[in-house]
Amino acid sequence: MSPALIALLPFIGALLPGLLIRSGRTVAATACGTTTLVALLGLLLHIPAILRGEVATARFDWLPLLQLNASFRIDGLSLLFGILILGIGLLIITYARFYLSRHDSIGKFYTYLMLFQGAMVGIVLSDNILLLLVFWELTSLSSFLLIGYWRHLPEGRQGARMALTVTGMGGLAMIAGMLILGQIAGSYDISEILNAKDAIQASPYYTPALILILIGAFTKSAQFPFHFWLPHAMAAPTPVSAYLHSATMVKAGLFLMARMWPVLAGTDQWFWIVSTTGLITMLLGAGIALFKDDLKALLAFSTVSHLGLITMLLGFGTEEAAIAATFHIINHATFKAALFMTAGIIDHGTHTRSIARLGGLRKLMPITFVIGTVAALSMAGIPPLNGFLSKEMMLYEASHLTMAKQGFMVLATLAALFSVAYSLRFIFHVFLGPQRDDYPHKPHDPGFGLWFSPGLLVALVVLIGLFPNTMAGWLVDASAAAVTAGHPHAHIALWHGVNAALIMSVIAIAGGAMLLSLHKPFQSAWDSAPRPEAKAIFDWLVLRIVFASRGISDNLTNGAMPRALAAFTLATLFAGAVAWYTGSAGPVTRPMLPIEPVPLIGWLMVLVATGCMVFFHRIRVLALVLVGVVGLVTSVFFAYFSAPDLALTQISVEVVTVILLLLALNFLPKRTATETSSVHRGWDAFIATLAGIGMGSLCYAIMRRDFAFDSISGYMLENSHNLGGGDNVVNVILVDFRGYDTFGEITVLGIAALAIFALTQTLLQGKSAKRLINWVHDQRRAGDRHPVMLVIATRVILPISLVVGVYIFLRGHNQPGGGFIAGLAVAIGLLMQYMASGYAWAQERQTLPYHALIGAGVVAAGATGIGAWFNGLPFLTSAYGYVKLPFLEKFELATAMGFDLGVFLCVVGAVMLALNSLSRIARRAGETVNKNPMDIDLSDEPKEGAH
Known part of the structure; x- marks a missing residue:
């Protein structure tokens, strides 16, 4: 079995409990146990080859130029830890089935457990230190969920927070150390690093890299002075404690030291740092364990001691x-x-x-x-x-x-x-x-x-x-x-x-x-002796850090948006000024273009709109309309300068943004509060002027000079069709050349929409729920809310927008368009239904699961990239070909269309989830759903409860 599949199986197992929990606790446990057993058997199949001295490998290119690849290896050390993780994990799954009560969510428990198991297997099978770091941080996150599984217990929440803080801090240090190590070795592949012992130990950066990596290992394996988090993790259910303390979490640091032993061991620095730390930890943990009354506390400190024992042995270097x-x-x-x-x-x-x-x-x-x-x-x-x-x-x-x-x-x-x-x-x-x-x-x-x-x-x-x-x-x-x-x-x-x-x-x-x-007298002496408590020291440090950061934040922003924006703007201007005066901008090489009437008119319109926006900024709706005018004029500029994709995107974004902001402004006063003094207004004007001068100067300096390095534009233009299969260079950049950026952006977009949903969801609970749900517009007639002409027009617009969206989507790879613009076009058509007929009418008819739509978009985009691996190509590498269907001309079909489909789904889902969330909290109390196509009330009498 491929090492990559062995690493993947626990994550597949993490999906099963939630899907099968309605089938019973035993079925969920059996599914996880079966997945673990299959992975274990797949690992055991490699034993004969490992004993012959061979190494099993699997490699999938992810980001080859950055040396971030999905590389896996199974050697003797991976085999040892893999057997422990999967073998004891199988026993823990069995034990947990009978240990957890009926009141515990066993589906959630097994999901967390399998996620943690997958992260640990990923660590021990990784052959790339960057990939190892990803799994390393995943163990911290998944262990946080496991330790805090019993959320009703304060000690469980505190133990989870402590473990995440300490191991997360060590992980950050280890990231720096690993990057230094990779730079010294000239590769981030562990196989290459293990062959670079002489270069690494001769480097002046050996000691800093060693210390940073050991901090990560010591925090994960609870070595002194980071030992205190492990005993507090015992607040987790016993199956979690047994797993963390025996074969997984705490063994990750030991694995790292053992994995890097061939290149880091053998020096005085290694011996004294590692062996001394291990000795102190072994002695300290054993001494404290002797006086603990809680069984799990005794065992937890004994674990600390035995981890110190193993660390000391690795430190000896023989x-x-x-x-x-x-x-x-x-x-x-x-x-x-x-x-x-x-x-x-x-x-x-x-x-x-x-x-x-x-x-x-x-x-x-x-x-x-x-x-x-x-x-x-x-x-x-x-x-x-x-x-x-x-x-x-x-x-x-x-x-x-x-x-x-x-x-x-x-x-x-x-x-x-x-x-x-x-x-x-x-x-x-x-x-x-x-x-x-x-x-x-x-x-x-x-x-x-x-x-x-x-x-x-x-x-x-x-x-x-x-x-x-x-x-x-x-x-x-x-x-x-x-x-x-x-x-x-x-x-x-x-x-x-x-x-x-x-x-x-x-x-x-x-x-x-x-x-x-002689335990009793020693116990009495221990109980009466004053001694520092590691947890108290940790809590004190956390509070000091929180208070210090809060003081800096309060002095810098005071919770007011203007002060925060002022601080951000001044810091940016200062950094830009330092770079300008300490660097060399180079000579001016590009001539000024002649001023033409159309750009001049557009520029004047922007000036007038922005000036009016500043003057009328207290009137929120008018200010928003003026912002929309600036955006629309900007889109005209894009079209004028031959950037149709940018123009279409700008127009679509402006329409969607204005609608959503108008809905959000519904819950704010029509006018903003008046500034406290003219001094504040003058200060704001001064900062705004500086920002304008700085940004204008930057644009002028960039546009009047050639780039110091060759531009990549020529490469994009020459290879857009050959490598990406499309003539629309902008779209090919988005879905192919810079597909990683787009993938990250749609992920962030989906997260933002989910954040809006979560925030508005809290408004529908508690005291705010009564105030918001019973809130009504200051209007007498329902007909004013749903004009007949608008209702009829939007019914016609909806199918047109859907057809236009499909057309823009299909042509986007070779003509202006694409998934992002198509998603906005379809979203605008759906938005209009809400505006014309109201939330209740539209929500009854639009039953799309927007959360799932966002998830499907991200999955579709990711699956398109993973598909390249099956052809031995790096992640997100596109392929294209020509297809001939009956009654149709031969046409081009690119795999990037699947990625673009993911963008489309994510955009539609995000926009509609945001709209749905904001609309839901604005619906009128006692509003009934009308079964008719239009919800119109022609009576002149005010509705009961309106004001």
Whole structure:
């Protein structure tokens, strides 16, 4: 199976729960589980090739000139993380089906989970660092949704916000570091970067790039001082916690460090930054975990500690340490996922996670006791379980550092001692001891659906511990080979003789047991000791940043639009003046054109209209009409200077804009407020004059000079037909040469329309709803609102506008027109129906789902671009050919028409959604729908309630 398809399957799975939720919770879970299983099987099919040292790749050109391509690869490291993400993900899907209550929206949960799973798979399979960054940020967004899934819990919302803030900040730093790394290597493909070790480490930008990339990795993997967000993410449902803490979110940073290990490791900077950070995190997390009363909090800080352990091993920079790190990644994923699911079972069975309220559950929950005990013993590093093997390998590597680094051995042993203590506490204080008679709920073992997933993981814990080379040795070898870019061989065994690592293990186990026996006095000292809380520090910093930014904003704008516009205009003028006086504009090379009567008349009309607009700006409707006059005259200028496409677009936009603004002005006073003083008016006039002089000077300077570089206009004119299949250069630029810009613009247009819908929707709720829905025009007669002539005219105009829209759309690739203008033409015809007959009449007859229309437009445009991939061409590459149909002449057909269709649908949907939203809040109270073609009331009596 193609690596690209494996990366795509989870996103396909994210669409299924919403579509199938009415079929039942089990069907939704089965659909997600099936998708995950198919992706996992597709990944496993690559095992034989990976073990032979091969790398599976897939590449789709996206933006070749910017080196942003959809490139995917599967090597040993991708295989390891992919198996963990998809394998444990499959168990989490099963566990969540039985864990979540009937009141939880399981469709939404599975959608978020599959979206997160897809982002993680995308990270580990990406072969392009720019694509990796896209998936990296998607994990932050999707994890935000998962952590805050229970929106009714304040701690859930706070934990989600904290995770998004910290990991998002680290992501921004990592973007900068990755861009620097790509510039040094001369490529953004990971395969190329991994072969540029000498150039990267010799570059003076190596250290800045390293620090920025590590900030991103440390924030994602909860390394000190960014460790605090992870324990607060435990507010998420237990299936989310088990997934995030074991195989996904926190492992993304480890994956990044392992992926970049061949080119970044081996220097003093790498060793001291990475290994020291890992050591501090390991020690700090283990120490705090020992004193936590909440089961999930204990496990969360233990995760922090184990992530520090793996980070420290990667920081050592040796092949043996890399082997130990990859092996512990496997072991930690198995026992930690099992432990979190065990904590969820205990919470489910007793209705509490407080260790102080638990104890004596061994006989009451025997299945849970076995699963939790085995997993906790593995976390403690007790033989013969898998956790013992990798932890002893860690101690072995720490004991073989140079004398100058022997502090690592001592502190690593201390962290291992703490790990034994909190793991034994999990067993003794939860399962052992006398039974209580004050449990919040009578404890009981769950059904098979809940204990199956952790039980299977615990079985792996035992099997890997007993048969490490058979069960995991091949995977460790393959992943370590990808990390080290060598051919390491892992020899994993329970017994290596008496050595320093074994002695350190014995000290850790004995010391941990002793520390647990003295837990109460230490707990009392911990509770009474003053200590800084990371969450309090984070909240304080966030508040300071918010207050500082709000102070700057208030001083700059004061919430008033004139001040904001003045600040923006002055800043722009200042930047332009600095560029002008510090740069060189070059000599004047173009002569002035003679002044002709038509442009002069148009210029005078614009001057008069703008002057009148300034003078009458308090009368809103008149000012809007004058703005429309300026726009129409501008369109005449476009037509005069041989730009018919721009003229058509300008005219259409003006008509639509004036109609929508007139509707919006319905809710505002007819006149604006009078300015406070003549000083403000003078200041505004001064800024406006400066802006006019600045813009005029800029236009004059540009139009009188040739470009310093060759213009691309010649290229567009020469290749419009050959490459784009069209003679209308403007349209070919929009849908082909600059198709990315257009795709982004229609997306923004759709978002803007949805924002209008959301804002107006809030006006129909609460107190404003009563005021707006009961608002009535100051008119006595319905006939004034729906004149007969206007009604009849618009009925005739509608089919004409539809035909004109189709005609403009079809001719747009070779003649003036296109999807944007056609969409506006059709929208104008529909707008007229609202104006002529009112909202109620038009809405009953126009039942198009405008939201779906916008979505269909964006999808159609995107699908047209993706279609180029099937021919091995970059995204949005057009193709064209000639078609001969019966009774018709041979005509040209271009794939760009599909893109233009997307533009058309998006424009119609956006305009109509905006109109529908504004019209809906203006409808009269108690207005009834008339079944007649016209809604006319010829009576002279005022309607009841009118004023």
